[in-house]
Ligand SMILES: Nc1ncnc2c1ncn2[C@@H]1O[C@H](COP(=O)(O)OP(=O)(O)OP(=O)(O)O)[C@@H](O)[C@H]1O
Ligand SMILES: O=P(O)(O)OC[C@H]1O[C@H](OP(=O)(O)OP(=O)(O)O)[C@H](O)[C@@H]1O
């Protein structure tokens with residue numbers, strides 16, 4: 488039985504449950520449930536705080552978990568990245584009262600409030616800046632106004648929270664984060680871990696691609712196939728009408744409309760786009 492940790496609430500919870508569901512695993516239907524069994528897949532899911540997930544997985548109590556890259560680093564545990572999951576993107580940034588701090592180096596001898604003290608300590612050490620890290624639980628933006636810190640380092644997504652607090656972002660992002668499937672190096676070879684990772688990868692591919700079908704005349708078939716090379720090669724079938732072919736190929740969803748425009752200009756017609764629910768490539 489594989490034991491997997493899923494965020495119980497917060498920014499990552501819904502997307503994490505969705506990706507497991509799309510990969511064919513059972514997920515809780517009641518947000519008050521703390522654990523559920525998926526006997527068909529031989530998995531037990533535990534719903535935990537994402538900050539704690541890195542600790543459970545790092546200690547080997549649970550086999551796998553979903554948490555943020557920033558939280559994994561902050562935990563300092565032995566858990567490792569198995570697969571980036573493509574959601575929960577955020578940046579970790581420094582901010583201060585406008586005009587007071589220009590760079591990380593300006594913080595030498597000063598105090599930085601953050602809910603990610605492990606991440607911040609590592610950054611200061613690597614930069615050779617000797618500053619004091621003030622570890623808080625959240626709402627760190629207020630720490631400067633209350634005189635607890637000279638700067639803050641926090642997760643920024645839209646920047647609204649910092650702006651509302653009257654703070655200014657300082658320098659480039661200190662860290663880029665996203666949700667990860669994390670595991671323990673010892674368990675990486677376990678067949679069930681390999682299978683689950685492959686199923687999640689399949690969902691990620693299915694989300695990144697769409698299926699494109701179109702009809703095209705023989706004289707531009709090669710040019711059309713060059714626009715839609717697919718993963719191996721496009722499927723080309725003759726139409727009943729002479730000189731025409733039907734082409735089927737997977738294309739990156741982000742490029743769908745640009746490719747459709749080019750196909751249309753080439754003379755392709757009946758261009759259809761279909762979502763891919765799941766795939767194994
Ligand atoms: N807008 C955001 N605010 C906070 N965390 C975010 C945001 N976007 C992505 N994340 C990521 O989500 C993880 C934090 O998860 P967490 O459950 O603590 O979220 P949260 O929204 O802060 O929840 P809560 O405030 O209920 O504790 C981190 O990996 C962080 O990088
Ligand atoms: O750049 P934004 O889009 O404004 O998002 C970032 C803010 O969201 C999070 O706070 P949250 O609401 O989770 O509160 P917390 O600090 O108590 O965790 C995070 O800690 C930032 O404060």
Ligand SMILES: [Mg+2]
Pocket residue numbers: 497625
């Ligand atoms: Mg939060």
